Amino acid sequence: MTTVVEPVDRTAIAVRAQALGKRYRSKWALRECTFDLPAGKVAALVGANGAGKTTLMTVLAGLLDADEGSAGATGRVAFVSQEKPVYRNFSAGDMLRLGARLNVVWDDSRARRWLARFEIPLDKACGRLSGGQQAQVAFALAIGSRPDVLMLDEPLANLDPLARREVTAELLSEVGETGMTVLLSTHVVAELAGVADYLLLLAHGRLLAGGDLDELLGRHVSYTGPRSDVPPALGDIVEARHTDNQSTFVVKLPEGQPRPVVAGPWTERLLTLEDYVLAQLEATRKGARA
């Protein structure tokens, strides 16, 4: 049997934030945050600790009111917070029955399939399940509600490497089948290649970069060569590192122009997502110091 996965309508916007700001007392946790997340994307929300990732997600999920600007999501939203909340005295089976009652739309077979996939016992109280298993119950509940937009705050934290890979693959299968939009925050940037196709990068409560991942990375190059004050190609310098006899630059190439050719002693390297994120975060730290 063959399944043809239909490309989703790429023009639709799933999540929109406009000049979004959230303040805790006098301190702004989020400021001037503007982006449009197209439907059907798997977006990674990345940033240092305290960058405002959880605040942004909580506001987008409608659980917290913004102090300025506006936020909106198209269709039904499911949000799984970092704590992966479950009722301790309820079994996984009870949680599913609860999900069926509390949600307007409920797909019981989908939720059960998720639990079966990760071998979660249905009759045991959630309080007696491991942290990883409790997370799976919370995921199953979110998946069962058939959301148009699924927001996950640090979904992979507390999972072992194998479970991380399996959860990612299952999640992407669900995305492929339902066309839902996913927004997930994570620290594990190195595991996102091929998983996320959209990036939202936060630093100090502000959006540093946002957009299609391949496009963002494709516009950046890393050059290494002899000690020099300028990189071998024109563009904005994102990061510059120097030793006595060697220089390394991360350069953002000008838009709409062919990739420059560098020759001689310079070598160029494509940027990984991790390289890109680290260079960007490093740049803001230096900027804050100056």
Next chain:
Amino acid sequence: MEFRIDRSSGLPAYLQLVRQVREALRLGWLAPGDRLPTVRDVVATSGVNANTVLKAYRELELSGLVEARQGSGTFIKARLGSTDPEVMAALRTRLAEWVREAREAGLDIEDIDALVRSVLSEGEGVAVA
């Protein structure tokens, strides 16, 4: 075939998939008429985004290597680089000769590799496939 994503590579994931199909063709693991795994299978086995797989298959289709048949999947259409075997053999002989010369001049494998790369990168930016 099963795809593998090298997450430490700067090459975009969809281009890694494209490259793996081309490699399989070059090595004869895939031949015209063979069906590529469904998008769903690739997502489940390799943990990549369906959009990434679709993008890779679209790229392969644009380059004329595969064709999507409505409702039945994506199939290999053409062979890759049907260079004349005699021409290949001649090129190989000359390359072997060149490598011998380079070794006699004291170059080791890394030197040779660097030299080849620098010649290849002349005048063509970054080669992606």
